[in-house]
Amino acid sequence: MEHHQNSGNLLRQGVNVFIILAVLTALEFAVAVTSASMLLLVTMAIIKAGLVLWNYMHVSKLGGEDEGHEDDRESYAFKTETNRLGLWLFLLSDAFLFAGLLVTRFNLMGLTRLPLNQTLGLVVTSVLLISSFFMNRAEVQMSQGNKKGFTTNIVITIALGVVFLLGVLGVEWRLAAAEGVIASANAASAAFYMMTGMHAFHVLTGVIFLLIVLRNTGKGLYNEEKHWPVEAATVYWHFIDLVWIFFYPALYLIGRLM
Amino acid sequence: MNRLTQPGWVRGLLSLVFGLALGSQGLAFLQFLATKTYNPFDVGSWVLGSVVAALTFFAGAGGKKVFHLALMRGLGWQFLGTLAGGFLAEFLRALLPDMEPFGKFGFSEPAWVLGAIVGAVSFLAGAGVLTDWFKWAKGESTPEHHHDPDGWEKYFGVSLDHKVIGVQYTFTSLLLLSYGGLFALLFRTELAKSGMQFLDLNVYNTLMGLHGMVMIVSILLGIAGVMNYLVPLLLGAPDMAFPRINAFSFWIAVPAAVLLLSSMALGGFDTGWTGYPPLALRAPVGIQMFYVGVWVAGWSSILGALNLIVSVLRLRAKGMTAFKMPIFVWAAVATSIISLTATQMIGLAFQLVIFQRVVGMPFFDAAKGGNPILFQHLFWFYSHPVVYVFILPGLGIISELLPVFLRKPLFGYKWIAMSSLAIALVGFLVWAHHMFASGMNEYLRVPFMYSTLLVAVPTGVKFFSWVATIWQAKIPRDMPTPLLFVFAGIFVFLLGGLSGPPNATVSTDLHLTDTYFIVGHFHDTMFGGYVFPFFAALYYWFPKVFAKRLDEKLGKIHFWLMTPSFIFLTLGMMKIGLLGMRRRIADYDPALGFDIWHLLLTISAYLVAASVLIFFINVYKTLKNGEPVTGNVWNSRSPEWQVPSPMPAYNYDRPFEVVGEPYDYGVPGSTYVKM
Numbered sequence: 007m008e009h010h011q012n013s014g015n016l017l018r019q020g021v022n023v024f025i026i027l028a029v030l031t032a033l034e035f036a037v038a039v040t041s042a043s044m045l046l047l048v049t050m051a052i053i054k055a056g057l058v059l060w061n062y063m064h065v066s067k068l069g070g071e072d073e074g075h076e077d078d079r080e081s082y083a084f085k086t087e088t089n090r091l092g093l094w095l096f097l098l099s100d101a102f103l104f105a106g107l108l109v110t111r112f113n114l115m116g117l118t119r120l121p122l123n124q125t126l127g128l129v130v131t132s133v134l135l136i137s138s139f140f141m142n143r144a145e146v147q148m149s150q151g152n153k154k155g156f157t158t159n160i161v162i163t164i165a166l167g168v169v170f171l172l173g174v175l176g177v178e179w180r181l182a183a184a185e186g187v188i189a190s191a192n193a194a195s196a197a198f199y200m201m202t203g204m205h206a207f208h209v210l211t212g213v214i215f216l217l218i219v220l221r222n223t224g225k226g227l228y229n230e231e232k233h234w235p236v237e238a239a240t241v242y243w244h245f246i247d248l249v250w251i252f253f254y255p256a257l258y259l260i261g262r263l264m
Numbered sequence: 265m266n267r268l269t270q271p272g273w274v275r276g277l278l279s280l281v282f283g284l285a286l287g288s289q290g291l292a293f294l295q296f297l298a299t300k301t302y303n304p305f306d307v308g309s310w311v312l313g314s315v316v317a318a319l320t321f322f323a324g325a326g327g328k329k330v331f332h333l334a335l336m337r338g339l340g341w342q343f344l345g346t347l348a349g350g351f352l353a354e355f356l357r358a359l360l361p362d363m364e365p366f367g368k369f370g371f372s373e374p375a376w377v378l379g380a381i382v383g384a385v386s387f388l389a390g391a392g393v394l395t396d397w398f399k400w401a402k403g404e405s406t407p408e409h410h411h412d413p414d415g416w417e418k419y420f421g422v423s424l425d426h427k428v429i430g431v432q433y434t435f436t437s438l439l440l441l442s443y444g445g446l447f448a449l450l451f452r453t454e455l456a457k458s459g460m461q462f463l464d465l466n467v468y469n470t471l472m473g474l475h476g477m478v479m480i481v482s483i484l485l486g487i488a489g490v491m492n493y494l495v496p497l498l499l500g501a502p503d504m505a506f507p508r509i510n511a512f513s514f515w516i517a518v519p520a521a522v523l524l525l526s527s528m529a530l531g532g533f534d535t536g537w538t539g540y541p542p543l544a545l546r547a548p549v550g551i552q553m554f555y556v557g558v559w560v561a562g563w564s565s566i567l568g569a570l571n572l573i574v575s576v577l578r579l580r581a582k583g584m585t586a587f588k589m590p591i592f593v594w595a596a597v598a599t600s601i602i603s604l605t606a607t608q609m610i611g612l613a614f615q616l617v618i619f620q621r622v623v624g625m626p627f628f629d630a631a632k633g634g635n636p637i638l639f640q641h642l643f644w645f646y647s648h649p650v651v652y653v654f655i656l657p658g659l660g661i662i663s664e665l666l667p668v669f670l671r672k673p674l675f676g677y678k679w680i681a682m683s684s685l686a687i688a689l690v691g692f693l694v695w696a697h698h699m700f701a702s703g704m705n706e707y708l709r710v711p712f713m714y715s716t717l718l719v720a721v722p723t724g725v726k727f728f729s730w731v732a733t734i735w736q737a738k739i740p741r742d743m744p745t746p747l748l749f750v751f752a753g754i755f756v757f758l759l760g761g762l763s764g765p766p767n768a769t770v771s772t773d774l775h776l777t778d779t780y781f782i783v784g785h786f787h788d789t790m791f792g793g794y795v796f797p798f799f800a801a802l803y804y805w806f807p808k809v810f811a812k813r814l815d816e817k818l819g820k821i822h823f824w825l826m827t828p829s830f831i832f833l834t835l836g837m838m839k840i841g842l843l844g845m846r847r848r849i850a851d852y853d854p855a856l857g858f859d860i861w862h863l864l865l866t867i868s869a870y871l872v873a874a875s876v877l878i879f880f881i882n883v884y885k886t887l888k889n890g891e892p893v894t895g896n897v898w899n900s901r902s903p904e905w906q907v908p909s910p911m912p913a914y915n916y917d918r919p920f921e922v923v924g925e926p927y928d929y930g931v932p933g934s935t936y937v938k939m
């Protein structure tokens with residue numbers, strides 16, 4: 007069947023996408039420290055977002071598969087397609103929240119940026135990006151019925167998610183405060199904490215979601231055909247990454263140092 | 265007769281009086297603790313006392329079993345949750361250096377905020393709305409089909425049936441409408457004469473701000489009620505796409521409403537419904553309850569909209585292509601697109617103020633690089649589009665009912681369908697017309713002026729279609745009540761539409777802004793676009809829902825009392841606005857010479873309220889003594905009327921198929937659906 011590519015192909019595709027994302031991220035960093043061209047940075051973020059949307063979140067699945075299942079509305083496939091639509095609409099709504107936060111940031115800071123540690127920003131960004139890579143592998147394994155491979159990959163994803171949380175809340179917030187980025191001191195700093203805080207809140211819910219899915223996989227609730235919760239958790243996880251793809255340049259790279 | 269076996273209504277009434285006394289005086293006493301003055305007639309205490317009274321009435325009339333209802337369990341849990349969250353916050357504060365736990369209103373402000381959030385979540389857990397999801401997370405499965413108890417109890421329990429949820433929404437909406445109306449009567453009475461009569465400034469401001477937001481939430485719940493009930497029926501679906509999310513969306517609005525009202529007990533707030541900083545930063549704690557309440561209610565809108573869009577995309581009957589959908593479904597989708605997305609912005613705006621007040625993040629403090637105008641942008645990015653959320657379903661109802669009563673095809677179906685979407689989309693681009701006088705960048709004024717005027721085009725399309733549909737139609741001599749409300753809706757919305765462009769034009773708006781002219785304008789739009797069509801819908805679909813028809817005579821009294829009074833009210837508002845009456849103030853200078861107008865406006869406000877009271881009486885009487893009607897009362901072609909009323913659970917026994925155009929009334933041999 008053309009739908010089901012073999013696992014080697016899918017895994018290779020995941021690797022390729024990851025390499026492009028990594029290169030773009032490195033490039034962003036280089037651009038930021040040399041010319042800080044806003045246009046370039048935004049373009050690269052959009053390309054990265056497109057890659058994640060298309061290859062990791064499989065946005066094309068929306069409305070794609072349902073033709074054959076129209077007649078049987080009680081079928082798993084039909085319901086999954088319905089659920090998928092619901093999830094994407096939820097993400098669309100959530101995206102407006104993050105868009106609002108970006109508006110807040112540019113309204114309050116304009117084209118300047120806070121004295122944050124750019125290298126640290128790159129590190130936490132990489133952690134999240136790598137977690138997306140493993141999340142993708144986990145999903146591929148699940149759709150091949152390889153539960154063991156799934157478990158390994160999802161555990162790595164969760165671990166990286168936790169590392170990201172610790173990195174942002176534990177290390178970054180502390181370092182930033184030491185640099186004078188203090189929430190009550192000025193509006194720009196407040197925006198930084200609000201953005202990273204809301205994002206971290208989503209990472210936290212994502213981790214919880216993944217833990218639930220992991221536990222229920224152990225109980226044998228999913229198989230290669232029926233694993234909507236796994237897909238949902240995956241798409242949600244990549245969405246969190248997608249948000250960060252915009253937050254990272256907005257907070258760390260774009261603009262003159264204040 | 266033994267005291268305990270007295271009829272339910274006697275016990276209910278006694279408990280009502282008891283609750284009212286207990287609630288009002290209890291709160292007055294709390295206020296006494298806070299302010300050291302005891303005012304037994306404090307308006308806020310009495311309003312909240314009435315909430316307590318409603319509960320005691322209920323408990324008195326229904327007896328012990330009432331406490332097993334999800335509603336009561338939820339409220340109990342909300343109370344406990346609020347206390348738990350509050351004490352938790354106080355405990356944490358006590359651990360921190362230089363923080364004093366507890367404050368003027370019992371808890372300190374951060375504790376009230378945390379308590380409010382924990383309370384709202386506790387409500388949901390206590391009512392049992394989250395149970396199935398907890399089970400799923402634990403890997404347990406839940407039954408596919410649910411059965412509700414018979415009789416009235418199902419309306420107070422967590423039901424997954426969209427029809428029950430629709431009724432729950434509608435009644436909650438009417439309850440809030442009563443509260444909002446009561447607030448309006450109170451401050452309208454104060455305005456009847458210049459000078460301050462019986463409200464103090466803070467109570468006036470609180471009532472006025474709450475009137476606005478309570479009415480908005482009432483409208484949101486009202487359209488959700490009608491959409492919830494109707495859309496699956498129109499689509500031929502057994503239920504909404506996500507019944508549990510549907511129940512969640514309704515139930516979360518209940519603690520939200522409680523939070524909104526409770527702002528009155530915590531000192532109120534003086535910002536009006538818009539909650540602008542920097543004033544909001546200095547308002548009493550009440551404003552936090554207002555913000556959190558709206559924030560929580562926002563989730564009701566967002567998830568309800570999500571559910572609706574998915575239902576329409578996925579659950580249409582066979583043959584129902586996009587341009588065979590009823591107009592109301594188009595309107596519901598357009599509305600939901602706005603609710604789904606823009607609601608996040610008001611949530612964010614309020615969240616930022618909450619954080620500034622609680623943890624001192626200075627988003628809106630200009631001295632620390634903050635920007636109050638940012639709040640206004642975020643706020644209006646939602647609050648302008650939301651006016652289309654209010655009216656699009658109502659305009660859909662108008663388009664839906666006109667052809668039924670006039671027995672003529674709806675003119676320009678496709679244009680009408682697309683105009684809803686166009687209004688919704690253009691509506692996203694106009695928000696800053698509320699900020700012409702705010703001090704925002706001046707170059708923004710002109711583009712926003714033109715984009716605003718552009719909305720008039722798709723709105724004009726709707727008027728054109730209605731007029732063409734009415735043109736040369738045989739209007740029934742003895743117009744049924746729903747049709748009356750439809751006609752009045754069109755007329756009143758026209759008044760609202762005509763008074764809009766002067767506000768959209770910068771040069772005139774600089775004079776009109778913040779005057780009573782604006783108040784007249786938006787009441788016309790909201791009554792024309794929502795209230796009148798909503799009543800039309802209630803009269804029209806009541807026989808479907810309860811298999812009883814509302815009394816026509818009372819319906820006509822309702823209509824003829826409400827319509828002229830209301831039109832007089834808003835035109836009068838516009839007039840004194842032009843003469844210099846400012847909006848949102850408790851008093852005015854008698855030298856301006858419009859005392860008499862204010863008196864007349866207050867009288868007409870009372871008449872409008874009386875007419876709604878007649879409607880309630882009508883509903884009560886009909887439910888109690890109405891003759892059963894099960895057939896196609898209005899001779900409609902729409903699928904829900906082709907089967908006997910009331911609808912059974914899971915709706916149609918067999919799916920129907922769409923074979924024709926929805927509105928070909930009077931076209932021989934045409935049918936819309938094949939059952």
Ligand code: HEM
Pocket residue numbers: 538651652654655697698716717719720723760761762763764765767768769773776777778782785786789790793
């Ligand atoms: C032709 C269509 C319309 C135009 C051109 C228009 C224009 C405006 C403008 C420019 C304002 C701001 C005036 C000011 O504050 O100085 C305004 C206020 C308002 N309009 Fe409209 N409007 C239209 C239709 C509607 C509709 C359909 C609704 C609601 C269902 C609505 C509800 C409101 C509300 C609630 C306000 C007051 C908001 C506040 O400041 O509290 N308008 N309108």
Ligand SMILES: [Cu+2]
Pocket residue numbers: 647648651694695697698
């Ligand atoms: Cu507007």
